[in-house]
Amino acid sequence: MEKNSPARRNFIKQSALAIGGLTAAPIIAAAHTPGSINPHDDNKKLIIICLGAHPGDPEFGCGGTMAKYSEAGHNVIFLYLTRGEAGDPNKTYAEMAALRTKEAEAACKxxxxxxxxxxxxxxxxxLDKSKNEEMAKLIxxxxxxxxxxxxxxxxxPDHQVTGLLALTAWVKSGRKFHLYFYEVNTGVETMAFTPTDYVDITSTHEKKKAAMFAHKTQRPVETYNDYFKPLEEFRGLEAGARVAEAFIHFKTQADKISIIGL
Ligand SMILES: [Zn+2]
Incomplete structure (x- = not known):
């Protein structure tokens, strides 16, 4: 396909830049969404929670997108389900939790x-009734x-639990917030992931790398080079950007009825 054909430009406009609060183009299903986001209201400060099982998951999975939100003035919270206690068999859980908490705090900064x-x-x-209630309350x-x-x-298994805790909180809330899923170490950890939305992270890529590399106990450079660099570039190719992050926007039944012209 020609690089700058009108068809390609339209595709990118509609599919690549469709995350709530980060787009200049209209969101196709916005009229149906139950949440409070109006994509045309530039003054609305959004509250965004990014839930991850371990310190590093939110940074590697969507650090570029989160940096774009915070640069735009929105409130971004990284909610870590654990402190990565089991990250090193030669250290106690308490030692590892202390180290990885510091790394997470540095990345968040x-x-x-x-x-x-x-x-x-x-x-x-x-993942049980009481943990579901606890997480729903917290969110x-x-x-x-x-x-x-x-x-x-x-x-x-920790990633499975993380995703399902958020999904249950979303259901319990009456689907009041927008829910997006992100991917990590696709092919080895994340499986069967077919993105619905992309974010061009070229402008925040260096910041994201610094945040990933703040997780010094986790061999971050090797992890980045082996998994996330090819992933960001592949998602970038799909979205027409140098590097991109990809998401699955989990929609309500009403939001799915969004075919143009019908
Ligand atoms: Zn993890």
Missing amino acids: ILTATPQFAGQIDGNTV LAQKPDIVFTQWPVDSH
Whole structure:
């Protein structure tokens, strides 16, 4: 396809730049959405929660997008389900939690996000009635406009739990906020991920890299080079950008009825 054909430009406008609050182009289904976001209201400060199982998951999965939100003046909260206690077999859980909490705080500072910790334990996360209620309470108390979370079809059980806790909170809220899923280590961890939306992260890419590399205990450079660099470039090719992050926007039944002209 020609690089700048009108068809290609339209495709990019509609599909690549469609995340709530980050777009100049209209969101096709905006009229049906139950949340409070009006894409034309530039003054509305959004509250965005990005939930991840371990310190590093939100940064690697969508740090570029979160940096764009905070640069635009929105409130970004990184909610870590655990403190990554099980990250090193040669250290105690307490030692590892202290180290990784510091790394998460440093990463959040770079991205202008507020770190929060939900108190579950790495490698042993629980999905049951009381944890669902706890998470729903924690999320809803902050009245988010958008929640990002991990796609639950994943080889890591903590990632599965994270995605489903957020999904249940969304259902319990009466689908009051927008829910987006992000991917990590696709092919090894995230599976069966077919994006609906893309964000061009070229402008915040260096910031994202600094935030990822703040997780010094996690071999961040190798992880980036082996998994996330090819992923960002691949998603960029799909979206017509140098580097991009991809998401699944989980829609209500009403939002799905959005074919143009019908
Ligand atoms: Zn993880």
